[in-house]
Structure formats: C-alpha cells, structure tokens
Amino acid sequence: MAARAIFLFGLAAAGQAAPSMKDFHRTCQGEKTTPEQLHFNYAGDRGMTISWNTKAKLEFPAVRYGRDRWLDQIAFSEVSVTYPTSTTYSNHVFIDGLEPDTEYSFSVLCADENDHHRFKTSIAPGNPRPYTFAFIGDLGTMGPLGLADYGQEDALSPGEITTMQSLGQFKNQFEFVWHDGDLAYADDWLKEERNGFLPNTTTEGGAAVYEAILNAFYNEMAQNITMDRPYMVGPGNHEANCDNGGSGPYTDSICMEGQTNFTGFRNHFRMPSAQSGGLENFWFSWDSGLVHYIQFNTETDFPDAPDLPGGSGEENAGPFAPNGTQIEWLKRDLASVDRKKTPWIIVAGHRPWYVDDSKCDSCQTAFEPLLLEYGVDIALFGHKHFYERMTPIANNTPDSKGLNNPSAPWYIVNGAAGHYEGLSSVDTPYENYTVKAIDTVYGWSRFTVHNCTHITQDFIASANGTVLDSATLYKNHDGCKF
Ligand SMILES: [Fe+2]
Numbered sequence: 001m002a003a004r005a006i007f008l009f010g011l012a013a014a015g016q017a018a019p020s021m022k023d024f025h026r027t028c029q030g031e032k033t034t035p036e037q038l039h040f041n042y043a044g045d046r047g048m049t050i051s052w053n054t055k056a057k058l059e060f061p062a063v064r065y066g067r068d069r070w071l072d073q074i075a076f077s078e079v080s081v082t083y084p085t086s087t088t089y090s091n092h093v094f095i096d097g098l099e100p101d102t103e104y105s106f107s108v109l110c111a112d113e114n115d116h117h118r119f120k121t122s123i124a125p126g127n128p129r130p131y132t133f134a135f136i137g138d139l140g141t142m143g144p145l146g147l148a149d150y151g152q153e154d155a156l157s158p159g160e161i162t163t164m165q166s167l168g169q170f171k172n173q174f175e176f177v178w179h180d181g182d183l184a185y186a187d188d189w190l191k192e193e194r195n196g197f198l199p200n201t202t203t204e205g206g207a208a209v210y211e212a213i214l215n216a217f218y219n220e221m222a223q224n225i226t227m228d229r230p231y232m233v234g235p236g237n238h239e240a241n242c243d244n245g246g247s248g249p250y251t252d253s254i255c256m257e258g259q260t261n262f263t264g265f266r267n268h269f270r271m272p273s274a275q276s277g278g279l280e281n282f283w284f285s286w287d288s289g290l291v292h293y294i295q296f297n298t299e300t301d302f303p304d305a306p307d308l309p310g311g312s313g314e315e316n317a318g319p320f321a322p323n324g325t326q327i328e329w330l331k332r333d334l335a336s337v338d339r340k341k342t343p344w345i346i347v348a349g350h351r352p353w354y355v356d357d358s359k360c361d362s363c364q365t366a367f368e369p370l371l372l373e374y375g376v377d378i379a380l381f382g383h384k385h386f387y388e389r390m391t392p393i394a395n396n397t398p399d400s401k402g403l404n405n406p407s408a409p410w411y412i413v414n415g416a417a418g419h420y421e422g423l424s425s426v427d428t429p430y431e432n433y434t435v436k437a438i439d440t441v442y443g444w445s446r447f448t449v450h451n452c453t454h455i456t457q458d459f460i461a462s463a464n465g466t467v468l469d470s471a472t473l474y475k476n477h478d479g480c481k482f
Contacts, residue, residue: 023059023060024060024109027058027060033054033110034055035053035054035109035110036052036222037053037219037222038050038052038117038222039051039052039226040119040230041230041231041233041269041270041272042121042176042232043094043272043274043275043286044286045122045287046100047096047097047121048104048230049094049095049270049272050075050092050093050106050108051092051093051269052090052091052108053215054088054089054091055088055089056089057080058089058091058109059080060076060078060109061076061077061078061091062074062075062077063076063093063106063108064107065105066104066106067102067104068105069105071105071106071107075093076093076109077091077093077094079092079093079270083264084256084257084258085210085256085259086264087211087215088215099121100123100127101124101127104121106118106119118228120175120230123175123289125287125288125292126290126340126342127290128289131174131448131449132173132174133177133178133447134176134444134445134446135178135348135444135445136163136180136382136444137179137182137382137414137415137416138181138238138382138385138415138416138417138418139163139182139184140182140183140185140418140421141217141220142162142164142418143220145209145213145216146185146192146213146216146217147422152197153421153422155422157463161462161465162418162462163442163444164221165224165462166444166462166465167225167444170460171225171228171229173446174229175229175230176230177226178233178234178293178348178380179231179233179234180234180349180380180382181233181234182236182350182382182383183233183239184213184217185419185420185421186211186213186214186217187242188419188420189201189209189213189242190206190243190244190247190254191244191247191421193206193209194247203254206242206254207242207256207258210259214264218268232271232286232293233269234348234350235262235282236299236382236383237383239262240260240261240262240299240313241259241260241315241316241317242254242259245313252315252316260316261317261318262299262317266280266281272285277332278329278333279301279325282297282320283301283326283329283330285333287342289342290342290343290344291344292337292344296330296347296348297350298360298363298367299313299315299318299350300320301325301326302327302362302367303362303366304362305362305363306351306360306363330367330370331370334370335374339477339479343479344377344449344452344455344475344477345375345376345378346376346377346379346447347371347376348380348381350381350382351363351381351383352382352411353368354390354413354431354433356388356428356437357384357426368394368395372394376409377409377455377475378409378410378412378455379411379412380412380413381412381413382413384413384415384424385415385416385422385423386426386437386439387413387436387439387443387445387469388413388414388426388437388438389412389435389459389469390411390434390435391433391435392410392473393433394407394408405475406475411433412457414444416439416443417442418462423441426439436469441461441463441468442462442463443460443462443468444459445457445458445460446460451480452480453474454475455473456473457470457471457472457473
C-alpha cells in the first residue's frame, strides 16, 4: 500500500529524501525508544500533532495512520527535543490534510506492533453538530509524588476517583480536554520535601524529583485520557520554574538550567500556534464546530505580567516575544473571527481577575478591553484552587441580563482539578458578581455546545461524577440559524 510522506518541521526545506520504513525502524533501540507520555492536539482545521516521549533521541519521529486498521499513511518530522535535566526526548509529528470530524487509527514509531490508538479531528468551523468538551485547571500528579490519600491537607480518600480517572470515565462524552495551566506541579517538589512528604529527598536531589514528577504526570494523563482525546494546554505559573515562586529560604536561584523559564512546557507540547499565528504554547487559537477557541498567556508578555522578572509572581520568566506581540496577536485573532461560521468565542487564561481571592489586576488591564470590544462570550480561568461561577460582567459591573443574552463575557474559574497543595477557600462575603462557589471537592467542567444560541457548563465532582452546578448561557448571535 502506498505510503505518503508528509514533510514538516523543516525536513522539506532541508531537501532530504523521504526515509524508508527501514530507516525508521533502524532507530528503534528497545526500551530506550519505547513510546511513553503519548498525547495529541488539534493543529488547524485539518491537522493533528502527535507527541510522545522516549528515553533516547529519535532521528525521525514518525506516525503511521489511516482511516482503517491498515495505517497506510506515514508522517514524520525531525523534532526530537530535550533540555538539561530532562530524562526524555519529546517527539512531535504534525499530520495535515485530514478530514474534519473523522476518526483515524495511528501508531507511533517503535511502539509494539499492535499498539494502535485512535484520534478524531476537530469539527469543521460552521458545522452545527452539538458536542461537549472538558475544561480543567491546576491538575498535578497523583500518588506518592503529588496528591495522595495521606500526609497532606485535602488528601484524597482511600480509593477516591481522581480528576484524571473521572475524565477517563467520561471521555466518550467529550471531544477534547482543555487544561488551562498548572500541569503536573513538578515545582512542588521543594514544598513536598520541606514538609517531609518526600522523606528521602534532599534539596540537592530536587532536580531529579522535578523530572520524575513531570514524567509521572504525563504518563498518568496518557493512561487515563491524553492517548484518547486531544489535549489542549496553556501556560500557568507552575510551568515557570523549579521552585514555585520561592519557598522558605529558597529562590529560583536553586533551579538548574532546564528547570527555569517554562522550559519543560515548551519542549513537551506543540500547540497550534503555527496554524493560528500565535507563539509556541503561550498564545494560539483553534476552531471546532460553532466555536472559536483562544488560549492566552497571563504569565508573561504584557505590562506588569506576574511571572516576568521583577513581577509579583517571582517566577523570573519570559518575555518570549517583543513588547506588545501577544496583545497585538489577540486583537488580530479576535478581529479575524468569522462569526457567521463560529458565532461563539471562548477564551481561557490562567490567572483570573474576577474571583473571590487575589485578583490579577494587570491581566484585567491587558485583556478585558479586547474581550469586551470583540464580544467574547465566555472567559475561563484556573489558578485558584476552587470552582467559582460568575455572572457575565464588564468593567467590574455585572451585566443586568445575567445569562439571558448578555453583552458581557461569562466568567468561570475552575482550578479544582487537584494536586499536592489541595483546595483553597473562597473568600467571604462573596463579590456581587459571584453566583456559585464550591471549594470542598475536586472537579472539572463539562461544556456542551448545543447550537449557536445555547452553551451549558456543568461542574462535575471527580469522586462520584455528580453534577454540582449547572448553568446555560443564551446568546442571540447575529445571523444565527442553527
Ligand atoms: Fe496557578
């Protein structure tokens, strides 16, 4: 059967001949090239990026794929990257020319012969088919390196279903998972060590623990959900460096090269910034069905961003582009949305500015004017370790229409997915824009895009799958026919 090579990530430009299957398999070296940490993400209307890690570098990361089990096509790249302190290489292969809303089987290089997986491409923009997606914030590794059922505040009950497991149980309901920053919590190793939770760890040995947490998290995520559903991610402060903003007498000066400046996060993912004019995994957009999705970056790359050197977050990271680049991109991206095709715009950033706890004022100054100018429908955030649903709000004033065709964006904070630090308390009394707050259970959000007028958000308790809060937004979008 004919194999079609797809040249990307510089291989075509280099003018090299397509490697043969023999060339590919020659690079397999047993355990060193066994795939782990498998995940994939949307990459444009007809693309998918497949990513996995190996202990050794792959000369030509490759993916065989097809509409049936014969996997008659192949895509490859030269992207097998690592960084100081990492114990693995991140391999990324972009596949283009796929049919929208279509399932494909695939297998990555050096996997067992029968280790086939399936992905489904995004729904074509404008297709009114209803669908559901999952939204999470602030999810760390589970078990002895992170959130366990012992030795910490808000520990899991023995046998409690975690958010990862809950997503796995519900995966047949949704198309993709959107993780709005704070992944793995590898930088909590210092806190865990100082608290005696990691009794055999020293500060000097922390760099290895940091990498062990990242590997554990991405493997758990793969086993539960990311080898089955697209995994879209954005940056949070816990991706910035090794020390979680300093802990006790320590500052980020203890971080080794490779564990600063979002390095692991930049290596591990290839979000669709190339397809949307964005930047790496920091800001980008994609479409699916009736929705245009935007991930923006509340950590660096705007005035007084908290993670910049000297910023309030003490993370000493970035910037990653010249002054003004992110905001200019966001404006351009919002202006280019064809609301006839994608009447809904849903955005996500990590740090909220409407929330019953410390607010990110510089984020509000940078982003809210554009959200209002371009009629963003829903704005999602994490960072605070609880669930809080606001009423639509603009410039600190609740929209009098509530969820009944408001002109202001609807704000939801959900950073309750779970990690070593547990949950936080919502400050009381609540702000006048807070409708519902839950700060005692781990959970995730399920969004259902019904049509061009209605979207429902449910907060799901991970432990038992119950819906603890549910609300539906009605918007009378111009020209809406579905
Ligand atoms: Fe955070």
